[in-house]
Amino acid sequence: MGAESVRNVALVGPSGSGKTTLLEGMLFVSGAISRKGRVGDGTSVGDASPEARARQMSTELNVAHFVRDGIRYNVLDCPGSVEFLQEMRHAVIGTDLAVVVVEPVLERMITVAPILQFLDEHEIPHLIFINKLDRSEVRFRDLVAKLRELSTKPVIPHQYAIGRGAELVGFIDLVSEKAYAYREGAPSEEIPLPEEYREREEQARNDMLETLADFDDDLMEKLLEDERPTAEEILADLRKTLGADLVVPVFVGVAEQDKGIRRLLEAIAREAPTPDEHAAALKIDPEGPTVAQVLKNFYHPQSGKLSLVRIWRGEVRDGMQLSDMRVGGVYRLLGHQMQPAERAAAGDIVALARMEGARTGALLHEGSAPPQLRLPRVEPAQPMYAFAVRAKNRSDEVKLSAALQKLVDEDPGLRVEHDAELQQTLLWGQGELHLRVALERLEHKFRVPVEVSSPKTPYRETIRKGTQAHGRHKKQTGGHGQFGDVKIEIRPLERGAGFAFENRVVGGAVPKQFIPAVEAGAKEYLQKGPLGFPVVDVGITLFDGQHHPVDSNELSFKLAVGLALKDGLPRCSPVLLEPILDVTISVPSDYTSRTLQLVTQKRGQILGYDAKPGWPGWDEVKAQIPQAEMQDLIVSLRSLSQGTGFFEWGFSHYQEVPERLQKEIVERARAEAAG
Ligand SMILES: Nc1nc2c(ncn2[C@@H]2O[C@H](COP(=O)(O)OP(=O)(O)O)[C@@H](O)[C@H]2O)c(=O)[nH]1
Ligand SMILES: [Mg+2]
Helix, strand or coil: HHHHHHHEEEEEECCCCCCCHHHHHHHHHCCCCCCCCCCCCCCCCCCCHHHHHHHCCCCCCEEEEECCCCCCEEEEECCHHHHHHHHHHHHCCCCCCCEEEEECHHHHHHHHHHHHHHHHHHHEEEEECCHHHHHCCCCCHHHHHHHHHHHHEEEEEEEEECCCEHHHEEEEEECCEEEEEEEEEEEEECCCCHHHHHHHHHHHHHHHHHHHCCCCHHHHHHHHCCCCCCCCHHHHHHHHHHHCCCCCCEEEEEEHHCCHHHHHHHHHHHHHHCCCHHHHCCCCCCHHHHHHHHEEEEEECCCCEEEEEEEEEEECCCEEECCEEEECCCEEEECCCEEEECCCECCCEEEEEEECCCCCCCCECCCCCCCCCCCCCCCCCCCCEEEEEEEECCHHHHHHHHHHHHHHHHCCEEEEEEEECCCCCEEECCCHHHHHHHHHHHHHCCCCEEEEEEECCEEEECCCEEEEEEEEEEEECCCCCEEEEEEEEEEEECCCCEEEEEEECCCCCCCCHHHHHHHHHHHHHHCCCCCCECCCEEEEEEEEEEECCCCCCCHHHHHHHHHHHHHHHHHHHHEEEEEEEEEEEEHHHHHHHHCCCCCHHHHEEEEEECCCCCCCCEEEEEEEHHHHHCHHHHHHHHHEEEEEEEEEEEEEEEEEECHHHHHHHHHHHHHHHHC
């Protein structure tokens, strides 16, 4: 099959809008499956993993392909939850069209905003499929108006719904101006255009034509001269503007009842960009060595690693070398089924087996030189939520670290961090659900049961005032003894200064060769101060001391300064410091005031808030929040914002912990150290 007869489509949209159901419907109406399953019954082609079945929601990309009317459709059904957005992003850039599936519920529409943002940022052609019209209680024009508020590109209905909810009849095609009634289990049937819809139909069609005319001077002229463009002309414009991500056409249906699915597929066949057009838009010279991009990695317990790739140029064959890896098989995926394919050509999406080093997003190429191509790339996502993890069985530690690597290989929204200071391994993700699913995979797929806990906070301590202190280390043993004696001044430094050492000894009271040992000894001792944490922002001046011509050595001076600090630091009013983060929170503006309250609850300081640039209807709140309060921030933020809120963060500075909290933190750390 040539690339002109392939369509690569991503199904995206908020969780629960009906994407997996739509995929099932597509497979059914095109005969790829003979019985239609349901997400709710755990019988759908998609969502076959135990994590997805348990939740009745997609937790991972579902991949399927089918052939209809001589066209091969590769469909990537992306999980909708914001926590899995990174998976969606990596998949979408390898397709030629995104179908944004939304529910006809006005209050919930806002949840589609981050998806539309991503699509427009990368100029990915997309159309909107308003699903569940059998449940809709909202007038069609209000749905369209809402979508227009959310989209930065013009939204133009291609179909106009007739009726809604229980009274849903069908739709009007605004290009042909024909009306159709849905029929259960069969293609829709043409009906006379209902009179009461005539005016709305004309209005919507004029809107569409005027929008298209903005991109087509000929059409503009025709409209000005009151000439009617032909259906072919309109379709050609729709095709061109959709392909350039200039407009967002709207289709309607009821995925669960296969209503609107055939029409949608026909529209995709007729109006979506072909793989060749997409490749040309990316300036990929079709002549040249094979280039394929990894959209997603899967680990199958039996068959090992599978990498879903978009072939941008050339062809892939079983056994060929790509990026110094041998392709261990070419497959088409239909849910969990793998169908061997031997080879596949440019424009297709297939899975390659055993490409162990292939990371998500990477370009796999033939030959030694990486291709000089500017292909779409997905920025890494900053994680917002972490658990500290460790293997339930000590003997599984090595297995755990291998399994964590595979988890991250499958899902680039996850990240693993080994924190040497606090001796914890952190699994970072985009939210609680995201991490829970990852932990289930660890346990069920990779067979490493883990224990989780909240990440520890890297507290510090410092001093509020200075003092002088004396330390002497003296030991008389058989032969050589040990002797070192120092007098130091301890003083607070400004916040962020760290550590400073000064030598003011005169006359060789402490011989020169031992000074570095004094400094090193001080540094070492300050790893754990009187409160139990690393001491920072302290200056030490060595101003006097004593030595013994035979017994003095480096170790003795190291120990002496430790004794001096042990004596002196508690007299310097030690205080606890905590890390403070700069946080920028994004939420729909309806939730801004509650977000501000949340920041305050988290002991945060609000620096200000304003409209989020380029995001109609969203605000951005800038704040500083103690790291110790960050653990659940994303959970609370999501629960007050219909799951839409998110944030970016970075370390800002260390700051004194409020007095009332210090004691508890110090005691907890002591108890942990003891037990
Ligand atoms: N009433 C109605 N329910 C639907 C329709 N499409 C899907 N659903 C239901 O909506 C729920 C979520 O569907 P699913 O396909 O899992 O959504 P996804 O998260 O977008 O993949 C399931 O219970 C479906 O049965 C529809 O057209 N009408
Ligand atoms: Mg789904």
